[in-house]
Amino acid sequence: MKRFVSLLLAAILVVAVLAAVLPSVSGSELFTDVKKSSDGNWMYMLNDDGTAKTTQYVGSAADVKIPDSIDGAVLTEIGTGTFCDSEIETVSIPSSVKTIGWWAFFNCNSLAKVNMQPGVQKILFGAFINCLSLTEVEIPSTVYRIDTDAFAVSVYNENNVKDSSSKQKVSVQSYFNNGDFVIRGYDGTCAQSYAEQSYLTFESMGSISFGDLNGDGSINNKDVVLIRNSFIRNDKLTVEQKLSADIDCNGRVEEEDISLLKNYLEGKCAYKDLLPFSGSYAKNTRLSGKSLYCAGDSVCKGTGTDIMGEKLYSYANYISDLYGMKLKNDSYGGITLAKQKDKKDDMRSVEERVLAMKDRYDVIIIEGGFNDLFQSIKMGKMTDKSDKSGKYDEYTTAGALEKICYFLNKNYKSSIKLFVLGHRMTDMDKQEEYWSLMRRILDKWEIPYVDISQESDFCNFNDEITDIYFAYNEKLKGGDGIHPCAYAHANIYGPMIDRKLNELAVSDSSITFETKTVNLAMGESYSQIPSYRGSNYFVKYLWSSSEPDLASVDQFGNVKTHGIGTAYIKVEADDGSYASYCMNIKNKPLCLFLNASELYLKPGETFRLKEILINETASYHNSFISTNPAVVSVSADGVIKARSAGNAKVVCKTCNGVKTECVVSVE
Numbered sequence: 001m002k003r004f005v006s007l008l009l010a011a012i013l014v015v016a017v018l019a020a021v022l023p024s025v026s027g028s029e030l031f032t033d034v035k036k037s038s039d040g041n042w043m044y045m046l047n048d049d050g051t052a053k054t055t056q057y058v059g060s061a062a063d064v065k066i067p068d069s070i071d072g073a074v075l076t077e078i079g080t081g082t083f084c085d086s087e088i089e090t091v092s093i094p095s096s097v098k099t100i101g102w103w104a105f106f107n108c109n110s111l112a113k114v115n116m117q118p119g120v121q122k123i124l125f126g127a128f129i130n131c132l133s134l135t136e137v138e139i140p141s142t143v144y145r146i147d148t149d150a151f152a153v154s155v156y157n158e159n160n161v162k163d164s165s166s167k168q169k170v171s172v173q174s175y176f177n178n179g180d181f182v183i184r185g186y187d188g189t190c191a192q193s194y195a196e197q198s199y200l201t202f203e204s205m206g207s208i209s210f211g212d213l214n215g216d217g218s219i220n221n222k223d224v225v226l227i228r229n230s231f232i233r234n235d236k237l238t239v240e241q242k243l244s245a246d247i248d249c250n251g252r253v254e255e256e257d258i259s260l261l262k263n264y265l266e267g268k269c270a271y272k273d274l275l276p277f278s279g280s281y282a283k284n285t286r287l288s289g290k291s292l293y294c295a296g297d298s299v300c301k302g303t304g305t306d307i308m309g310e311k312l313y314s315y316a317n318y319i320s321d322l323y324g325m326k327l328k329n330d331s332y333g334g335i336t337l338a339k340q341k342d343k344k345d346d347m348r349s350v351e352e353r354v355l356a357m358k359d360r361y362d363v364i365i366i367e368g369g370f371n372d373l374f375q376s377i378k379m380g381k382m383t384d385k386s387d388k389s390g391k392y393d394e395y396t397t398a399g400a401l402e403k404i405c406y407f408l409n410k411n412y413k414s415s416i417k418l419f420v421l422g423h424r425m426t427d428m429d430k431q432e433e434y435w436s437l438m439r440r441i442l443d444k445w446e447i448p449y450v451d452i453s454q455e456s457d458f459c460n461f462n463d464e465i466t467d468i469y470f471a472y473n474e475k476l477k478g479g480d481g482i483h484p485c486a487y488a489h490a491n492i493y494g495p496m497i498d499r500k501l502n503e504l505a506v507s508d509s510s511i512t513f514e515t516k517t518v519n520l521a522m523g524e525s526y527s528q529i530p531s532y533r534g535s536n537y538f539v540k541y542l543w544s545s546s547e548p549d550l551a552s553v554d555q556f557g558n559v560k561t562h563g564i565g566t567a568y569i570k571v572e573a574d575d576g577s578y579a580s581y582c583m584n585i586k587n588k589p590l591c592l593f594l595n596a597s598e599l600y601l602k603p604g605e606t607f608r609l610k611e612i613l614i615n616e617t618a619s620y621h622n623s624f625i626s627t628n629p630a631v632v633s634v635s636a637d638g639v640i641k642a643r644s645a646g647n648a649k650v651v652c653k654t655c656n657g658v659k660t661e662c663v664v665s666v667e
Contacts, residue, residue: 030080030426030461031055037070044070045079053077053101062089062110068096078104080457086111089133095119095251100127102457103465109133118142119251122279123150125456125492130154136182139191141208142249145279146194148491152181153198155487157467159478163307170307171472171479173487186243190279208243210276211261219264219271220547227258249275265546267568267580283322283498284505284575287363287416292316292325295353296367298333299422304471304483313486315420316365318494319501325363337368338377338400351400355407363501364412366404367420370482372397373434382441401438405445416504417447420497424453425481426460450500458484458492502576509533511571511579518581519618521588521655526559526620530571530579542572551583561585586618588656599664601632601642609638609662611652619654626650632664642666 031045034055041059044052052073057064069075077099083091085107093100095117103126105111112133118140125147128134137151149155154176163170181200185191187207195202211219213226227245229235230253237245237253245253247260263269271277294300294316302314320327330353332346339349350368371377380396390406393399408417419442421435435453442449452458460466460481469488470479479485484493511530520526530541543553547567553559559569564587570580593612601607611622624634628648633641640650643666650662 030457030459035071042070044073044075046073047076050074051076053079054082055079056081057083057086057088062087064088064090065092066094066097068094077101080104081106081461083108083111084462089113091115093117093120098122100124102126103129103461105129105131106465107131116140116143117251118246119249121145121249121275123147125149125458126153127151130156135178135180136184138205139183139185139189140251141186141189141243142246142251143185144190144249144276146190148495150194151183151198152178152200154178155468159467159472165309166307169472169474171467171485172308173468173485175487189276193280206240208240210244210247210274211264213237213241213244218544218548219261220545220549221265224258224261224265227253227261231255247274247276265568267546267570267578267582270570270572270576270578272572272576281499281502282574282576284502284509286505286509286575287323287325287501289324290326290362291360292320292327292363292365293357293359293361294327294329294331294365294367295350296331296365296420297335297350297371298331298483299370300365300367300420301329301331301333302486302489303333304480305486305489310486313489314484315489315493315497318490319363319365319498322494322498328359328361331367334371335368336371336375336377336397336400337404338372338397339394340377341395349400351394351404354404357407357411361412361415363416363418364408365418365420365497366408367422369397369434369438370422373428373431379434379437382437382444385444397434398437398441401441402445405441405447408447409445416501416508418497418500418504419447419449420493421449421451421453423456423484423493424459427481448500448504450497452493452496455496456492458488506576509573509575510577511573513579513581516581517584518620519584519586520561520620521618522561522564522585523588524561524620524655526561526583527557528569528581529557532573532577540574542574544570544572546570550585559583584618586616589613589617589619589654589658592619592652592654592658592660594652594660594662596662597660599640599662601640601664601666603642603644603666605642607640609634609640609650609652611638611654613654619656619658621655623653624650625653631666640664 034043034045036043042054043056044054047053052070052075074096078101080102083105087110088108089110090113092115097120099122102124105128107130109132111131114137119142120140121142122145126149128151129149156174157171159171160169161172179199182203183191183195183200184203184205187204192202211223213223230237242253245257247257300314300316302312305313316329335347335349337350339351378396380393380398382398392402394403425431463478466479466481470481471483471485473480511532513528513530543557545551545553545567550563550565551559551561551567553569564585567583568580569583572578595610599607624638626632626634626648631644631646632648633643634650645666648664651659653659
């Protein structure tokens with residue numbers, strides 16, 4: 001569905017919404033075990049770790065200061081729809097809160113000021129959607145993820161519109177992005193990227209570079225020392241250094257930040273894996289221009305998106321358009337995962353469609369389960385983990401899914417495979433039972449999946465949100481809660497599936513080094529070609545050294561050593577995969593020994609000479625030479641081969657010219 005960006009239309013719709021009587025529905029209806037706080041202001045629930053999550057604000061104050069704990073439990077999350085349709089005017093969010101949930105402040109039309117303390121980390125989808133009075137916000141440096149439609153967005157639906165092309169009543173969505181909205185934040189953080197991507201005004205509060213405390217343009221041990229000295233010697237860090245040192249984004253500089261930084265320096269993670277950057281990811285070049293096969297029900301087909309002359313659109317189209325893929329969408333509304341005896345032709349099950357696949361596909365996405373739930377298909381049971389026979393009861397959900405997994409693993413080993421479990425439906429009691437069974441089966445067969453119901457709060461939350469994000473149903477006179485509209489496919493389903501596909505592509509295209517540890521003398525040079533997906537062909541790499549003062553690396557991976565110590569040489573590909581190797585730089589050798597100083601061989605025999613250096617010295621570029629090649633030959637790595645009777649010497653020389661020899665007699 002296209003976005004209608006029109007100030008006039010938005011103004012008309014705003015007046016209409018403000019004049020309407022809005023339903024009083026909150027996140028409390030989504031959760032079980034909800035309690036009321038002792039002060040009477042909050043409905044909340046306890047998380048598995050004992051922390052608290054709000055589900056509804058039931059207080060009456062216009063100026064709200066959210067507490068850092070509720071009834072003794074630390075408050076870490078403002079849950080879905082907590083302030084939905086509230087008349088609050090200002091809100092202060094403490095540092096204990098890490099997550100501001102989906103639609104947390106939906107339709108808070110009077111909310112004009114938001115004060116977030118450092119420590120807030122995630123602002124999820126639509127958190128401040130339809131907050132008409134909110135025109136600016138300051139984002140702490142600890143926020144590393146801001147989802148779509150978090151700020152400056154108003155979305156409204158006009159229901160019961162006559163669609164001349166389909167001859168039906170439909171719902172038309174209007175989207176308004178307030179380009180005058182001001183986001184204040186730090187350069188290089190997600191606040192800046194969100195503002196730029198959403199075409200909002202960004203006002204810089206300063207520049208920080210996570211990890212690079214001394215501002216020398218690289219992350220190295222000097223930065224670790226700065227943090228450690230702030231603990232050991234009470235050395236003061238500047239405001240900018242404190243912000244840069246907060247690697248775990250909790251608003252404090254602690255020992256954990258040093259551990260995380262050292263993990264990066266030691267090659268245990270990529271820069272993108274540090275928390276400040278984990279909310280964004282690079283698109284994987286491996287996915288571009290590939291072939292995509294999708295099989296599923298009406299959700300995958302895009303039912304309800306073909307209004308006002310538009311074509312069907314679903315997450316399958318989103319993915320194929322994003323990467324220029326050739327798409328075959330073999331989906332149909334109403335079909336089940338399980339096989340049914342009385343269903344033929346178009347109503348063939350997802351299982352039957354997958355088993356009929358013949359062409360080769362680079363990416364395969366399978367989705368389904370809703371209709372098994374709606375039609376009360378027998379769930380069946382997962383077979384034993386050792387059962388890979390391929391013989392399963394295809395007339396049950398479990399059996400059909402196992403058959404699909406068996407088929408894909410047997411016939412499409414090299415393809416990227418992904419199963420999509422649909423969003424949560426609040427009025428379907430048995431959904432979790434079905435979804436849990438399917439998750440276990442997918443785990444058994446090691447088929448990756450994205451579970452929209454678990455990984456997001458997208459659901460038929462209330463009548464108003466259901467109208468906005470789901471296809472219109474004439475009988476219901478509103479959104480059906482089943483079929484996402486095109487906007488939801490492009491902004492919720494699509495990006496979640498895209499992120500998972502990128503994770504799979506990166507893991508499948510991992511980089512490796514043949515040698516993980518290298519010992520060099522100061523002044524020596526070295527290079528090692530990484531293997532990318534088992535091949536050594538050229539890939540766009542970004543090279544870096546954990547200690548440039550000890551070992552510098554150029555854009556081609558050539559290393560020069562300058563000092564004594566340990567450095568980690570890391571390479572990252574543009575698809576997000578990475579690898580590293582350890583370089584120990586030692587003093588040049590003063591003496592050299594071999595594992596043999598005298599040898600007696602017969603023609604044809606071989607012996608491997610090995611260099612022995614005293615501790616704390618190294619020489620990588622050693623050379624071997626035979627004084628009489630007709631009697632004894634020697635390879636570059638010291639393998640001697642006796643050729644004919646006689647005597648010879650094999651001389652070994654280090655990188656700095658230190659020599660020793662082995663006398664060889666061939667009888």
